[in-house]
Amino acid sequence: MSKIKSIIAAFAVMLPFLSASILTSCDKDVNVSGVQIQPETVVLGIGETQKITVSVTPSDATDPTYSLESSDASVATVQNDVVTAVAPGEAVITATTADGSLKATCKVTVVKHVEDITISPTQVKVTVGETQEISVEFTPSDATNKEVEWVSSKPEVASVAGGVVTGVAVGEALITATSVDGGFSAACKVTVEEEFNGIVATTAGGYYCGDQYGTGYDNDLLFLLSGNVKEGGLSLAGKGTALWLDLNLPKTGATKLPANHYIPILSDDQEQSYTWLPGTEMGAWGIVGSFIYSYQEGDTEPQYIMAEKGTVDVTVDGSEYTVDAVITAGGKEYKFRYTGSIVLKDVKDAGDPPVEEYTEIDLGKELTQAYLEFDGDIYKTGGVSNNWLIYLADSQVDFTSQSLVGPGKIMMLELNTAPSAGKELSEGTYNVLNPTEITSSASLAPFTVVPGLVNDNAVYGTWYLATETKGGQFQPLCGAQKGTVTVKKSGKTYTIDFDVTDDDYKISVKGSYTGVPSFYDGTATTSSLSIRSAASSGKALNVRNLARRQAFRK
Numbered sequence: 001m002s003k004i005k006s007i008i009a010a011f012a013v014m015l016p017f018l019s020a021s022i023l024t025s026c027d028k029d030v031n032v033s034g035v036q037i038q039p040e041t042v043v044l045g046i047g048e049t050q051k052i053t054v055s056v057t058p059s060d061a062t063d064p065t066y067s068l069e070s071s072d073a074s075v076a077t078v079q080n081d082v083v084t085a086v087a088p089g090e091a092v093i094t095a096t097t098a099d100g101s102l103k104a105t106c107k108v109t110v111v112k113h114v115e116d117i118t119i120s121p122t123q124v125k126v127t128v129g130e131t132q133e134i135s136v137e138f139t140p141s142d143a144t145n146k147e148v149e150w151v152s153s154k155p156e157v158a159s160v161a162g163g164v165v166t167g168v169a170v171g172e173a174l175i176t177a178t179s180v181d182g183g184f185s186a187a188c189k190v191t192v193e194e195e196f197n198g199i200v201a202t203t204a205g206g207y208y209c210g211d212q213y214g215t216g217y218d219n220d221l222l223f224l225l226s227g228n229v230k231e232g233g234l235s236l237a238g239k240g241t242a243l244w245l246d247l248n249l250p251k252t253g254a255t256k257l258p259a260n261h262y263i264p265i266l267s268d269d270q271e272q273s274y275t276w277l278p279g280t281e282m283g284a285w286g287i288v289g290s291f292i293y294s295y296q297e298g299d300t301e302p303q304y305i306m307a308e309k310g311t312v313d314v315t316v317d318g319s320e321y322t323v324d325a326v327i328t329a330g331g332k333e334y335k336f337r338y339t340g341s342i343v344l345k346d347v348k349d350a351g352d353p354p355v356e357e358y359t360e361i362d363l364g365k366e367l368t369q370a371y372l373e374f375d376g377d378i379y380k381t382g383g384v385s386n387n388w389l390i391y392l393a394d395s396q397v398d399f400t401s402q403s404l405v406g407p408g409k410i411m412m413l414e415l416n417t418a419p420s421a422g423k424e425l426s427e428g429t430y431n432v433l434n435p436t437e438i439t440s441s442a443s444l445a446p447f448t449v450v451p452g453l454v455n456d457n458a459v460y461g462t463w464y465l466a467t468e469t470k471g472g473q474f475q476p477l478c479g480a481q482k483g484t485v486t487v488k489k490s491g492k493t494y495t496i497d498f499d500v501t502d503d504d505y506k507i508s509v510k511g512s513y514t515g516v517p518s519f520y521d522g523t524a525t526t527s528s529l530s531i532r533s534a535a536s537s538g539k540a541l542n543v544r545n546l547a548r549r550q551a552f553r554k
Contacts, residue, residue: 029062029063030058030060030061030062031061031062031099032056032057032058032061032063032064032097032098032099032101032102033057033058033061034056034057034102035054035055035056035057035066035095035097035102035103035104036054036055036057036104037052037053037054037055037093037095037104037105037106038052038053038055039052039106040105040106040107041106041107041108041109042083042106042107042108042109043109043111044076044083044085044108044109044110044111045085045110045111045112045113046085046086046087046088046110046111046112046113047084047085048084048085049082049083049084049085050082050083050108051081051082051083052068052078052081052082052083052093052106053081054066054068054081054095054104056097063097063098063099064098065097065098066095066096066097066098067095067096067098068081068093068094068095069093069094069096070083070091070092070093070108071091071092071093071094072089072090072091072092073086073091074086074087074089075087075088075089075090075091075108075110076091076093076108076110078093083106083108085108085110086110087110088110088111088112088144089109089110090107090108090109090110091108091110092105092106092107092108093105093106093108111143111144111145111181112140112142112143112144113143113144113145113181113182114138114139114143114145114146114179114181114182114184115139115140115143115182115184116138116139116184117136117137117138117139117148117177117179117184117185117186118136118137118139118186119134119135119136119137119177119186119187119188120134120135120136120137120317120318121134121188121317121318121320122187122188122189122317123188123189123190123191123315123317124165124188124189124190124191125190125191125192125193125322125339126158126165126166126167126190126191126192126193127167127192127193127194127195127196128167128168128169128170128192128193128194128195129166129167129195130166130167130195131164131165131166131167132164132165132190133163133164133165134160134163134164134165134175134177134188135163136148136163136177136179136186138179143181144181145179145180145181146179147179147180147181148163148177148178148179148180149177149178149180150162150163150175150176150177151175151176151178152165152173152174152175152176153173153174153175153176154171154172154173154174155168155173156168156169157169157170157171157172157173157190157192158171158173158175158190158192160175163177165188165190167190167192167193168192169192170192170193170194171191171192172189172190172191172192173189173190173192174187174188174189174190175187175188175189175190196335196337197335198334198335198336198337199226199241199243199334199335199336199337200226200336200337200338201224201225201226201242201243201323201336201337201338202225202226202338203224203225203229203231204222204223204224204225204321204323204338204340204341204342205222205223205231205342205343205344205345206220206221206222206223206257206342206343206344206345207220207221207234207344207345207346207347208220208254208255208344208345208346208347208348209221209347209348210253210348211251211348212348215248215272216251217248217249217250217251217272217273218248218249218250218251218252218253218254219246219247219248219249220247220249220257220344221234221244221245221246221247222244222245222247222257222323222342222344223236223242223243223244223245224242224243224245224323224325224336224338225240225242226240226241226242226336227239227240227241228240229241229242229293229295236293236302237302238295239295239296239297240295240296241292241293241294241295241296241334242292242293243290243292243293243307243325243327243334243336244290244291244292244293245262245276245290245307245312245325246276246277246288246289246290247262247274247275247276247277247312248265248272248273248274248275248276248277249273249274250273250274255344255346256344257314257316257321257342257344258274258314258316259314259315259316260274260313260314261274261311261312261313262274262275262276262311262312262313262314263275263276263311264276264277264278264307264308264309264310265277265278276289276290276307276312277289277290278290278306278307278308278309279291279304279305279306279307279308279329280306280467280468280469280472280475281304281306281468281469287304287306288475289306289307290306290307290327291304291305291306291307291329292304292305292307292327292329292330292334293305305329305330305332306329306330306469307327307328307329308327308328308329308330308331309327309328310325310326310327310328310333311325311326312324312325312327313325319341320339320340320341321338321339321340321341321342322337322338322339323336323337323338323339323342324336324337325337357506358501358506358507358508359506359507359508360507360508360510361464361477361478361507361508361509361510362510362511363394363409363411363509363510363511364511364512365511365512365513365514366394366409366511367392367393367394367409367411367511367512367513368393368394368395368513368515369391369392369393369394369395369397369399369515369517370390370391370392370393370494370496370513370515370517370518371390371391371393371399371517371518371520372388372389372390372425372494372517372518372519372520373388373389373390373391373519373520373521373522374386374388374423374425374519374520374521374522374523375387375388375389375522375523376522376523377419378522379441379444380441381441381442381444382441382442383419384419384441384442384444384445384446385416385417385418385419385444385445385446385448386416386417386418386419386421387414387415387416387417387444387450388413388414388415388416388417388425389412389413389414389522390412390413390414390415390425390496390517391404391410391411391412392410392411392412392413392496392498392511392513393408393409393410393411394408394409394410396408396409397409397410399518404474405471405472405473405474406466406467406468406469406470406471406472406473406474407467407468407469407470407472408466408467408474409464409465409466410464410465410466410474411463411464411498411509411511411513412462412463412464412465413449413462413485413496413498414449414450414460414461414462415430415447415448415449415450415485415487416430416444416445416446416447416448416449416450417446417447418446418447421446423521425487425489425494426446426447426487427487427488427489428447428486428487429447429484429485429486430447430448430449430484430485430486430487431447431448431449431483431484432448432449432451432462432480432481432482432483432484432485432500433448433449433450433451434451434481434482435451435453435481438451449462449480449483449484449485449500450462451479451480451481452476452478452479452480452481452502453479454476454479459476459479461479461480462479462480462485462500463476463477463478463479463480464476464477464478464500464509465477477505477507477509478500478501478502478505478507478508478509479502479504479505480500480501480502481500481501481502481503481504482500482501482503483498483499483500483501483508484498484499484500485497485498485500486498492516493514493515493516494513494514494515494516494517495512495513495514496512496513496514497510497511497512498510498511498512
C-alpha cells in the first residue's frame with residue numbers, strides 16, 4: 001500500500017511538467033509542403049471561362065491559403081479561382097502559397113474560334129489528270145486554328161489532298177472541307193470531263209452596248225483570245241486565234257454577262273433572248289455579227305471566218321466565268337474554252353467608235369441590172385410629185401424571184417418626179433433631201449431623192465445594201481443623207497449615176513448603171529411615208545430587221 005502511495009505521489013509531482021510539454025507540442029505550426037493546380041493547361045475562346053482547382057498539402061497545414069496571378073491580364077484574368085479569356089495569346093496563371101515559398105502554374109491559351117467556313121469555287125470543271133486548287137475562307141478571318149479535313153464523295157472520280165483536286169475519271173464528285181475547330185463544313189461540286197481538245201482562251205472581255213438597235217434586247221460583244229491576239233477599240237491584232245461573239249439578252253441594263261445557253265439567230269422573228277448573231281461579211285463596211293479570227297505562223301494576213309451555227313454556254317461562280325463555245329465557221333468546227341474574270345466595258349451611250357476617214361465604196365459599173373417601179377403619188381403629196389422605186393443590182397441578184405436574197409449588191413433609190421411626167425422617169429439631176437427637212441409629204445418635191453430612213457426596223461428611201469451569204473438577208477450599209485442621182489435616157493437605154501453619203505456612219509457609195517431596165521407599174525399599191533419600206537410593193541427586198549447593226553471593222 002505504501003508503494004502505491006509513493007507512485008501516486010511521484011506522478012503528482014511530474015504532472016505539471018507533462019501538461020506543459022503537451023501544450024507546447026499542440027501550439028507548433030504545420031508547414032505547407034506542396035501546391036498543385038488542375039488543370040495544368042487550358043485552351044479557351046475569347047470570353048470563355050474555366051474554373052481551376054488549387055490543392056495545398058498537407059491537408060492540415062497551418063496556413064493553406066494562396067494567391068493567384070496572371071502573367072498577362074490582357075490575355076487572361078483570374079479571380080476567385082475562375083480564369084476568363086480576354087484576347088488571343090498565352091498567359092500563365094500562378095498559385096503562390098501564403099509564405100511565398102511554393103508555386104504552381106496553369107498555362108492558358110486563348111484562341112479565336114472558327115464560327116463558319118466557305119469554299120471557293122463552289123463548282124469546278126477539270127479534265128482527267130488536271131488539277132484545281134480549292135480555297136477555304138474562315139469566319140472570322142483571323143481565326144486561330146485554320147486546319148481543315150478534306151474528303152471526296154467519290155475518290156475514284158476526283159481525289160483531294162490539301163485542297164488540291166485531281167480529276168481521276170469522268171463523272172461528278174463532291175469535295176467537302178470540314179474545320180478541325182468547330183466542325184463547320186462547305187462543299188464544292190467537281191465535274192470531271194474528258195481532256196479538252198479545243199482552243200483554250202487566255203484572255204476575255206467585251207462591251208455592253210445596251211439596246212443599241214432598238215430591238216427591245218440588250219446587246220453584248222464578247223471576245224475570247226488565245227495566243228498573242230490583242231483587242232482594242234473593236235479591232236483584233238496579233239498571231240493566234242480568237243472568237244468574237246455578238247450576243248443578245250433580255251433588256252436589263254446590267255453590264256454583267258449573264259449565265260445561260262446561247263443559240264444562233266436563224267430568223268428575224270425568232271425570240272432573241274440568249275442568242276448570238278451569225279457573221280456576215282459586208283465588204284468595205286466590215287463584218288456584222290460573230291466570227292473566228294485566225295492569224296497563224298506563215299499567214300500573210302489574218303482571216304475572218306464568219307460564224308454560222310453552234311452554241312455558247314456561260315456559267316458564273318462569284319466573279320469567275322466559264323465559257324464553252326462550239327462554233328461552226330467556214331464549214332469547220334471550233335471549240336473554245338475560257339475560265340476567269342470577264343469585264344464588259346459600258347459603251348451604251350458612247351456611240352460608235354470614232355472613224356478618222358470616210359469609207360468610200362466605188363461600185364463602178366458593177367450594177368448591171370435595173371428594176372424601175374412607178375408608184376404614182378404613193379405618199380399622198382396632193383399632186384406635188386410622183387414616186388419611183390429603183391433597184392440597181394449586180395449580176396448575182398436573181399430578179400426572177402419575188403423575194404430578193406443574197407448574195408449580191410443592191411443600190412435602192414427613191415426618186416420624186418413631177419406629175420406632168422406621167423409614167424416616164426424624167427432625165428435630170430435629183431438631190432438627196434435632208435431628213436430633217438421632210439416636214440410633210442409636200443416636202444417631196446420633183447427632182448428630189450428620198451433619204452435613207454428607218455421605221456420600225458424596216459428601211460426605206462435610198463440605201464446601199466449587200467450580203468455575201470447565199471440566200472441571206474441584205475444588210476443596210478449606207479443610208480443616203482446627201483448627194484445626187486443623175487438620170488439620162490437614150491431610147492430605152494437609161495444611164496443612172498449616183499454618189500451619196502451617210503455622214504452618221506462615215507460611208508459613201510458611188511457607181512453607174514447603163515442598160516435597159518425592167519419596168520413595173522405599182523400605182524395600185526397604197527402606203528404612206530411613215531410605213532413605206534423596201535418591200536412595200538413589187539420586188540420584195542429581204543432586209544435584215546436589225547438594221548445598221550454595228551459592224552466590226554477589220
